[in-house]
Amino acid sequence: MRVKICGITQAQQGQAIAALGATALGFICVERSPRYVDAQHIQQIIQTLPTTVDRIGVFANASLTDIEGVLGIAQLTGIQLHGDEPPEFCAQVKQLFPHLEIIKAFRVNTVESLSPISEYVEMIDTLLLDAYHPQQLGGTGKTLNWDMLDKFRPAQPWFLAGGLTADNILQALDSLTPDGIDLSSGVERSPGDKDIPKVTQLLNNLSKIN
Numbered sequence: 001m002r003v004k005i006c007g008i009t010q011a012q013q014g015q016a017i018a019a020l021g022a023t024a025l026g027f028i029c030v031e032r033s034p035r036y037v038d039a040q041h042i043q044q045i046i047q048t049l050p051t052t053v054d055r056i057g058v059f060a061n062a063s064l065t066d067i068e069g070v071l072g073i074a075q076l077t078g079i080q081l082h083g084d085e086p087p088e089f090c091a092q093v094k095q096l097f098p099h100l101e102i103i104k105a106f107r108v109n110t111v112e113s114l115s116p117i118s119e120y121v122e123m124i125d126t127l128l129l130d131a132y133h134p135q136q137l138g139g140t141g142k143t144l145n146w147d148m149l150d151k152f153r154p155a156q157p158w159f160l161a162g163g164l165t166a167d168n169i170l171q172a173l174d175s176l177t178p179d180g181i182d183l184s185s186g187v188e189r190s191p192g193d194k195d196i197p198k199v200t201q202l203l204n205n206l207s208k209i210n
């Protein structure tokens with residue numbers, strides 16, 4: 001199972017989390033987020049990480065120019081589109097960066113809000129399901145209604161996100177079989193300041209089922 005820890009802002013914490021066994025680290029490229037890190041800072045952190053860990057830039061309703069700007073500086077391996085990007089925009093991103101993993105996030109609150117996902121099949125590599133919040137785009141700590149996903153069988157690999165913690169991860173994975181999990185606020189002391197003991201606890205708990 002892939003384990004992505006998102007909202008990395010400090011090199012030492014990124015290194016520690018990778019050493020604990022996370023397979024992917026996420027960097028928030030959304031300026032209004034308290035976890036925002038600019039491209040130079042992301043690259044400084046990336047240079048200290050093992051090359052085996054996936055490095056995902058998280059964008060929300062950014063322009064192609066802005067994404068290209070970050071990719072020109074930071075050696076990311078994937079792009080997470082966490083806003084309201086339509087399929088056509090995802091296709092453009094995929095065409096510009098064919099060698100990168102394109103992850104499209106959907107903020108869901110009803111079974112009906114899963115319907116548009118089928119329109120993205122050709123344009124992306126991986127799906128991510130996050131909880132819907134009326135004011136915030138992500139990093140909300142809000143959980144999805146997991147029961148709503150019991151018949152969710154997408155064509156692509158998918159990450160479960162939204163309010164996951166070391167304490168609720170086994171319950172979430174009891175009923176669902178995502179290809180990966182993605183955590184941010186559930187493993188931090190304050191926005192962008194990751195709590196290494198909580199990440200350790202998460203990975204310990206996961207080892208009980210892997």
Ligand SMILES: O=C(O)c1ccccc1N[C@@H]1O[C@H](COP(=O)(O)O)[C@@H](O)[C@H]1O
Pocket residue numbers: 006007026028030033034035058059060082128130137138139140141142161162163164182183184185186
């Ligand atoms: O974390 C942020 O600040 C953020 C800002 C804008 C878009 C996405 C963001 N984070 C994503 O939110 C989910 C889940 O977060 P949480 O575990 O509920 O705190 C995760 O996919 C992050 O990539």
